Amino acid sequence: xxxxxxxxxxxxxxxxxxxxxxxxxxxxxxxxxxxxxxxxxxxxxxxxxxxxxxxxxxxxxxxxxxxxxxxxxxxxxxxxxxxxxxxxxxxxxxxxxxxxxxxxxxxxxxxxxxxxxxxxxxxxxxxxxxxxxxxxxxxxxxxxxxxxxxxxxxxxxxxxxxxxxxxxxxxxxxxxxxxxxxxxxxxxxxxxxxxxxxxxxxxxxxxxxxxxxxxxxxxxxxxxxxxxxxxxxxxxxxxxxxxxxxxxxxxxxxxxxxxxxxx
Numbered sequence: 001x002x003x004x005x006x007x008x009x010x011x012x013x014x015x016x017x018x019x020x021x022x023x024x025x026x027x028x029x030x031x032x033x034x035x036x037x038x039x040x041x042x043x044x045x046x047x048x049x050x051x052x053x054x055x056x057x058x059x060x061x062x063x064x065x066x067x068x069x070x071x072x073x074x075x076x077x078x079x080x081x082x083x084x085x086x087x088x089x090x091x092x093x094x095x096x097x098x099x100x101x102x103x104x105x106x107x108x109x110x111x112x113x114x115x116x117x118x119x120x121x122x123x124x125x126x127x128x129x130x131x132x133x134x135x136x137x138x139x140x141x142x143x144x145x146x147x148x149x150x151x152x153x154x155x156x157x158x159x160x161x162x163x164x165x166x167x168x169x170x171x172x173x174x175x176x177x178x179x180x181x182x183x184x185x186x187x188x189x190x191x192x193x194x195x196x197x198x199x200x201x202x203x204x205x206x207x208x209x210x211x212x213x214x215x216x217x218x219x220x221x222x223x224x225x226x227x228x229x230x231x232x233x234x235x236x237x238x239x240x241x242x243x244x245x246x247x248x249x250x251x252x253x254x255x256x257x258x259x260x261x262x263x
Contacts, residue, residue: 123157159194
């Protein structure tokens, strides 16, 4: 028996599962994702397991879109993945090589209008394990596109793809892209967005520190750099001085995780 004041973590148990199963597909998807966002244990897994069956039965709406955006930016990686699954389901995108080919075709045929959506969809697809190597290569190509908007969405898609292989490209973009918007998105991808695990984010710290130590770094670049290091390391009480950060990160063992550097 629970004592006064005791509580338990919410769970997506048979009661909630039964309640959700009685709803039409659209409402079922929305409610299940809402419970996942609210950290009901088991709800993200339910969404991930059921999402394929909802393709063709659900559609993009303002409510579902807002829930997906919230899920994709949630602290828990499993909630982000549940959001990705519903993102694909709402557009009836199947997780297949053929679908990847169709998305690439859309991107090339209409880069201005379809390009951002296609890039985002490709990043989500790769995050769910579909054609990762091919999509990674395509996204890298798009990060050097002449069009700023294409580069911005390619950076966001890289962050969604995740994996340690994206750290070095994002560090390079954060320093070298001519667009402040694109550079900021690269810093954000390293620090908090996308699907990098915390251990993978640690890989960026040596490169970020070198940016902080570079006398050619602008005031804005330094601001983004120190903010990224704060978010990754959880160290929030240091001044924006590279030497202080080097000492603290070294003492914490956070400079030993990687030899990645900025080229």
